[in-house]
Amino acid sequence: MNDVIVSMKEICKAFPGVKALDHVSFELRSGEVMALLGENGAGKSTLMKVLSGVYQRDEGELEIFGKQYGDLTPKLAQEVGVAIIHQELNMCRHLSVAENIFLGREKRHGIALANSEMEAEARRILDELKIDLDPRQVVGELPVSKQQMVEIAKALSTNARVLIMDEPTSALTAREIDDLFRIIRELKEKGCGIVYISHRLEELQHIVDRVTIMRDGQYITRMDFQDTSLDEIIAYMVGREIKEKFPRVSCEKGKKIFEVKDLNAGRMVRDVSFSLYEGEIVGFAGLMGAGRTETTRAIFGVDAKDSGQIFLDGAEVAIRRPLDAIQAGIVLAPEDRKKDGLCTKLSIRQNIALPNLDFLCNRFGVVRRDKEDEVCARAVEDLKIKTPNVETDAANLSGGNQQKVVVGKWLARNSRVVIFDEPTRGIDVAAKVEIYHLMNRLKQQGIAVMFVSSEMPEVMGIADRIVVMCDGRVTGELSAQEATQEKILSLATQFEKKIAI
Amino acid sequence: MNERKQNPIKRILSTRGMGGALTAFAGLIAIYIAFGIINPTVFSGQNIMNLLRSMSKYLLIGIGQSYILITGNIDLSIGSVAGMSAMISATLMTRGVHPVAAILIALVCCLVIGVLNGLLVGKWKLPPFIATLGTMFVARGVAYIVNFNRNTDAIASGIGKEAADAFGNFFYYGSTLGIYNTFWIAIVLFVVFFFLLSKTRTGRHIYAIGSNADAAKLSGVSVLATTTKAYLVSAFCSCVVGLILCGQAGMGNMEAGNMYEMYGVAAGVIGGVSPLGGTGILLGTLAGAAVWQTLENGLNMIGAQVGIQRLVIGIIVVGAVFLDVVIRNGAYRKKTVKRGSAPKAD
Ligand SMILES: Nc1ncnc2c1ncn2[C@@H]1O[C@H](COP(=O)(O)OP(=O)(O)OP(=O)(O)O)[C@@H](O)[C@H]1O
Ligand SMILES: [Mg+2]
Numbered sequence: 001m002n003d004v005i006v007s008m009k010e011i012c013k014a015f016p017g018v019k020a021l022d023h024v025s026f027e028l029r030s031g032e033v034m035a036l037l038g039e040n041g042a043g044k045s046t047l048m049k050v051l052s053g054v055y056q057r058d059e060g061e062l063e064i065f066g067k068q069y070g071d072l073t074p075k076l077a078q079e080v081g082v083a084i085i086h087q088e089l090n091m092c093r094h095l096s097v098a099e100n101i102f103l104g105r106e107k108r109h110g111i112a113l114a115n116s117e118m119e120a121e122a123r124r125i126l127d128e129l130k131i132d133l134d135p136r137q138v139v140g141e142l143p144v145s146k147q148q149m150v151e152i153a154k155a156l157s158t159n160a161r162v163l164i165m166d167e168p169t170s171a172l173t174a175r176e177i178d179d180l181f182r183i184i185r186e187l188k189e190k191g192c193g194i195v196y197i198s199h200r201l202e203e204l205q206h207i208v209d210r211v212t213i214m215r216d217g218q219y220i221t222r223m224d225f226q227d228t229s230l231d232e233i234i235a236y237m238v239g240r241e242i243k244e245k246f247p248r249v250s251c252e253k254g255k256k257i258f259e260v261k262d263l264n265a266g267r268m269v270r271d272v273s274f275s276l277y278e279g280e281i282v283g284f285a286g287l288m289g290a291g292r293t294e295t296t297r298a299i300f301g302v303d304a305k306d307s308g309q310i311f312l313d314g315a316e317v318a319i320r321r322p323l324d325a326i327q328a329g330i331v332l333a334p335e336d337r338k339k340d341g342l343c344t345k346l347s348i349r350q351n352i353a354l355p356n357l358d359f360l361c362n363r364f365g366v367v368r369r370d371k372e373d374e375v376c377a378r379a380v381e382d383l384k385i386k387t388p389n390v391e392t393d394a395a396n397l398s399g400g401n402q403q404k405v406v407v408g409k410w411l412a413r414n415s416r417v418v419i420f421d422e423p424t425r426g427i428d429v430a431a432k433v434e435i436y437h438l439m440n441r442l443k444q445q446g447i448a449v450m451f452v453s454s455e456m457p458e459v460m461g462i463a464d465r466i467v468v469m470c471d472g473r474v475t476g477e478l479s480a481q482e483a484t485q486e487k488i489l490s491l492a493t494q495f496e497k498k499i500a501i
Numbered sequence: 502m503n504e505r506k507q508n509p510i511k512r513i514l515s516t517r518g519m520g521g522a523l524t525a526f527a528g529l530i531a532i533y534i535a536f537g538i539i540n541p542t543v544f545s546g547q548n549i550m551n552l553l554r555s556m557s558k559y560l561l562i563g564i565g566q567s568y569i570l571i572t573g574n575i576d577l578s579i580g581s582v583a584g585m586s587a588m589i590s591a592t593l594m595t596r597g598v599h600p601v602a603a604i605l606i607a608l609v610c611c612l613v614i615g616v617l618n619g620l621l622v623g624k625w626k627l628p629p630f631i632a633t634l635g636t637m638f639v640a641r642g643v644a645y646i647v648n649f650n651r652n653t654d655a656i657a658s659g660i661g662k663e664a665a666d667a668f669g670n671f672f673y674y675g676s677t678l679g680i681y682n683t684f685w686i687a688i689v690l691f692v693v694f695f696f697l698l699s700k701t702r703t704g705r706h707i708y709a710i711g712s713n714a715d716a717a718k719l720s721g722v723s724v725l726a727t728t729t730k731a732y733l734v735s736a737f738c739s740c741v742v743g744l745i746l747c748g749q750a751g752m753g754n755m756e757a758g759n760m761y762e763m764y765g766v767a768a769g770v771i772g773g774v775s776p777l778g779g780t781g782i783l784l785g786t787l788a789g790a791a792v793w794q795t796l797e798n799g800l801n802m803i804g805a806q807v808g809i810q811r812l813v814i815g816i817i818v819v820g821a822v823f824l825d826v827v828i829r830n831g832a833y834r835k836k837t838v839k840r841g842s843a844p845k846a847d
Binding site for chain 2: 054073074075078084088090091092093094095096099100102106107108111112113138154192
């Protein structure tokens with residue numbers, strides 16, 4: 001037991017303009033959970049993609065189960081026993097759960113697919129993991145958290161002995177996270193080696209044995225989790241100490257800026273009412289699927305509203321489409337950055353300029369390059385977006401840096417209300433603090449901030465007032481002083497009693 | 502967990518893509534009956550036979566194009582490849598080459614175009630619209646060049662009347678068990694390709710790369726091999742259509758198969774194949790091809806002018822997809838609304 005099963009030495013990998021990996025070393029023993037930590041863009045995902053055959057390394061040695069490998073392909077890596085759960089969901093939406101699980105290694109009778117066999121096997125795997133899903137269901141119809149569980153089931157079904165999890169929990173609900181940790185512990189018992197990447201450092205204590213830390217594409221250190229502290233880990237990751245994880249500035253609460261009255265939109269937004277005041281950040285807490293995202297979408301005019309009124313500075317505003325909201329001064333940084341937040345084929349410059357073209361163009365509709373440069377430079381600087389230059393495609397940024405672009409494009413405007421939907425998902429500690437600072441700055445400027453987050457510590461740490469939602473309704477409101485985890489959770493699980501038939 | 506035993510009919514009805522196919526079949530029946538009421542000869546045995554025969558070309562083209570559409574690509578070279586197949590086989594036969602040899606040579610040439618399409622799209626990542634636009638012109642160019650920019654003489658002039666008749670009968674004029682051979686050819690190929698798409702690994706991979714090529718690739722699916730196989734199927738079907746056209750005319754026509762790639766798109770799309778990739782079944786394409794041909798045939802029988810025919814067909818194609826989009830959006834909305842209620846109190 002506990003022999004080294006993966007050893008990577010002096011790995012280098014460059015992309016155009018970026019040295020993503022610079023002589024990085026990494027090792028993994030059997031029966032351990034190794035956390036791989038680092039800021040956004042440190043190269044964690046890239047290193048693991050090298051290990052799983054997605055990328056070919058430029059230099060360095062790679063040894064798996066005592067055998068040296070030259071160029072790996074995803075297929076070869078799978079055969080060797082390496083499975084990876086990617087940071088971004090990688091599912092074929094049109095195929096069923098079972099079909100996704102067996103994609104690329106279908107079972108066959110002769111040349112015909114053995115569908116019922118694969119379905120039965122998939123059901124067995126799902127049952128074993130206690131995931132309640134029908135293997136025949138089409139993946140595109142499942143909520144994101146369930147898709148993530150399918151991804152996990154798929155990786156496990158290969159009987160991998162090296163399992164890489166790249167931010168597996170960022171889309172999971174609390175209960176599914178518990179399930180995942182149980183699964184991880186069982187795999188550990190069986191002698192699998194697990195690489196665990198996460199920006200949620202509080203999670204680590206439940207499962208992790210050792211940590212490897214990277215910064216700017218370089219290996220920094222490796223240590224036993226027991227012998228270190230979170231503060232030390234953060235200091236290694238960031239290269240400096242972070243004093244306050246939840247910086248809070250106090251402001252005088254001013255007049256009411258924004259009010260939503262009896263908003264209804266579909267099944268997930270029911271009679272939602274709340275107000276935002278000058279000089280405060282209002283956190284929206286709740287479980288996943290509580291209707292918070294739907295509420296933000298309805299306010300912003302993405303989804304149709306069934307009824308309800310919205311007031312800005314005392315006057316009612318009619319918002320039928322996002323353009324109405326933007327013109328009124330209400331902006332939204334959405335939750336799903338790939339789908340709603342970014343044009344991934346466009347550059348950072350184009351993404352940031354897009355919602356601001358109204359004032360970036362001269363009166364003939366020609367984009368003014370100098371203004372554009374200025375706005376982009378400010379966003380990159382304010383948010384510390386890590387990129388060679390602003391012409392880089394948004395798709396090539398690390399996940400956290402993509403999120404910063406999503407937020408950054410709204411900062412150039414003079415807004416009255418800024419809605420953040422899970423702005424810190426997948427973002428490293430230092431960048432989180434930057435986003436908190438940013439919210440604080442908005443608050444100081446007298447802009448109303450609506451801050452949706454499923455992570456209770458940050459809601460409690462940053463928000464001045466917390467609105468809790470459950471099942472499409474607002475179930476309560478707490479001030480920062482009175483809020484505790486228990487109180488929030490009890491409000492977040494206040495389901496309506498279903499009338500028995 | 503409970504083993505869900507479904508009765509087989511229910512299971513077939515719940516196959517993905519079956520909805521689009523059934524809608525197309527329903528539309529087909531409605532259109533057919535409507536024409537029949539206006540002009541009862543539409544129902545005559547001979548007309549049905551003719552319908553089946555002329556539909557076969559669209560079916561084959563539709564199968565080829567559906568394979569490509571499901572991978573999320575498009576093949577604009579289909580019609581030209583059919584033309585190339587007709588011209589190459591006809592030219593060879595007028596020079597006295599044995600029909601079987603002529604067919605094989607034409608087939609090889611068509612498959613070369615298929616491989617080329619596969620490489621351009623799957624390996625070098627050219628946008629399929631552009632890549633196959635190029636091969637469309639190349640194939641049409643070859644069709645012109647093989648007989649020095651002229652249509653061929655009758656194939657009987659090279660291989661003799663008897664062989665030419667046999668060729669014509671095999672592909673077009675002859676019938677077996679009371680049904681034209683053309684339809685038999687199409688149906689046999691339909692069954693083969695239906696099986697390939699719905700029951701084999703290759704078929705599964707075709708859906709997978711159309712649904713999410715990145716995910717498929719990361720799962721170890723070869724995007725290049727799968728794309729190439731799809732383009733080979735399409736080239737093969739086009740080749741057969743070219744041979745049918747050659748058999749029908751008894752000679753090679755340089756413009757044979759003109760616009761067929763678009764008829765293929767129409768047949769697929771009417772039958773519920775999504776041009777965005779990942780969905781659709783060949784049963785739908787079968788219905789789509791039949792709708793297409795029934796419209797053409799019916800409009801002819803009731804004496805509509807060509808202009809009117811085109812117009813009606815255009816409206817039907819857009820209408821079919823429009824309906825599909827509306828229905829799907831409706832269904833999608835219902836689902837998203839439902840899924841939100843998922844979390845239960847622990
Ligand atoms: N395909 C690519 N093309 C160009 N640059 C890339 C590509 N993939 C990654 N990079 C760059 O390589 C660097 C490392 O990225 P990587 O995704 O490995 O970071 P990470 O540590 O996983 O970050 P995060 O925590 O945000 O997921 C980043 O600067 C990123 O912009
Ligand atoms: Mg990453």
